[in-house]
Amino acid sequence: MKYPIYLDYNATCPVDPRVLEAMLPYFTEHFGNAASRSHLLGWTAKDAVETAREQIAELLQASTKEIVFTSGATEANNLALKGVFESVFPQKNHIITVQTEHKAVLDVCLHLEKMGAETTFLQPDEFGSVTIEQIEEAIRPETFLISIMYANNEIGTIQEIEAIGTLAQKHKILFHSDATQAVGKVQIDVKAAKIDLLSLSGHKLYGPKGIGVLYINRNLKNQDLVAQMDGGKHERGFRSGTLNVPAIVGLGKACEIANAELLTESITLSKLRDCLEQGILSQIKGTKVNGNTNNRLPNLTNISFEGVDGELLLSSFRDIAVSSGSACTSASVEPSHVLKAIGVSDKLAYSSIRFSLGRFTNQEEIDFTIQYVKEVVETLRA
Known part of the structure; x- marks a missing residue:
């Protein structure tokens, strides 16, 4: 041993050898910028990105157009919470979350409170679960987002995600879930769960560090989610920046393996x-x-x-x-x-x-x- x-x-997680094998050619041989549309190297990189988008979408039961690449789940959480807040404030300013969320959600909520947001931090039971009744009781006319993680990173508790999604949809409130620990470990269907926004990170499912995804329901437009990074209108305008092609290829392969x-x-x-x-x-x-x-x-x-x-x-x-x-x-x-x-x-x-x-x-x-x-x-x- x-x-x-x-x-x-x-x-x-360590990078799966199959993931590393898929990534390696995109560091040296196929090194093009996926935004370069005038030559073969750029086209090859773009095709690789789109293949990865398909692999990720299949794992989540989503559409490829709903996959937006980020640097990881922390950035995805920031984009989700800050982006939606900026689109609705000051008309709406209330977020519902749980005390056991990852700091990448809790700290964003605290930051938004300085900007005028109000947050209800729900108290879980001894098992780490919150009830639908708790969430419904916390809803106000000014509530714009429910953010509850799929599965807890410290104790593993899985929340009643589909029921929460149904409740959020009933009240016309957006539902975000940090699914960083759940993706690749449990089956996820974003449509069945009625999730509007979902965060994940590559290194939690045997992919590389420094790459993640924010799933954005196709019904959400740019005016519904304000970009936090400007400079090029990449990723349908939600997240600007040159795409990390090798890491994206690795994340795609990791999702393909997880799916199988x-x-x-x-x-x-x-x-x-x-x-x-x-x-x-x-x-x-x-x-x-x-x-x-x-x-x-x-x-x-x-x-x-x-x-x-x-x-x-x-x-x-x-x-x-x-x-x-x-x-x-x-x-x-x-x-x-x-x-x-x-x-x-x-x-x-x-x-x-x-x-x-x-x-x-x-x-x-x-x-x-x-x-x-x-x-x-x-x-x-x-």
Whole structure:
């Protein structure tokens, strides 16, 4: 086995070798600018981009014209929230979101509040879920956007996306979902879910870093979503800038692979995840799974360890690569905002570990991890 064993796939994934193989020619041989329409190199690049757009659209059950390339999900979230806000303000100014969203949504909402927006941050239950009743109760005449992530990055909870989409459509409110962790792990149909805007990032599904997508429902026009980057009218005017052709090709290939292997891979990962989870819970006392153990991502478990210093625990894991729910801000470590929102105490939040498995995880690594974690925890407790 190669150490450290990588169990932090929700942070980033290695590029799949098949993805890298598809990308390589576009760095040297087919290096043209996709916006160059006067020669073969430009045409080749443009064709490659359109092929990738088809591969991504197929995974989302969308149209190719609804795929807009960005530098990643953070930019896609910014474009979605800021772009819609600028199109409706001051007539409407209210956003509904959830306390457990990624900072790429929460921080945008806080920024927009300085511009005149108002945000309702819904309180999830102990499993990380929000109800349709909660959302409907929060709706006001000035509500213009509901932004709720498809699946949580720390605890894996999957929200009732189709029901939320139906509710939003009923009230004529746009629905945005940060699906960064869900794409490639669960089946997504943007039409069935009535999603207007959806964000994703390449490096979360075995593609390269620095490339993402904002799905924009074809019914939305430029006046409905104000571009945040000007300079060339690329991507139907929603996002200017020279396209990163090699990365786009890689993202397209990653989506094609995910589309073909999603079902079998999710079954394999859920079995490995359950094995890891049950092994830790049965062999280490004072452990608890955080979040929803029924409706969650197939590759993730978040476990609290009682009676252990969280920072010491994480630094003691030399042979496995995992992550804590904590986020570092201004050189001080704060407990995970996600775990705090679902009612986990600060003490337990500090000593919670996220194990996220992936395509290249195997049973031998899981067996080793169970025993390794047990030894480290018992040593620290002693």
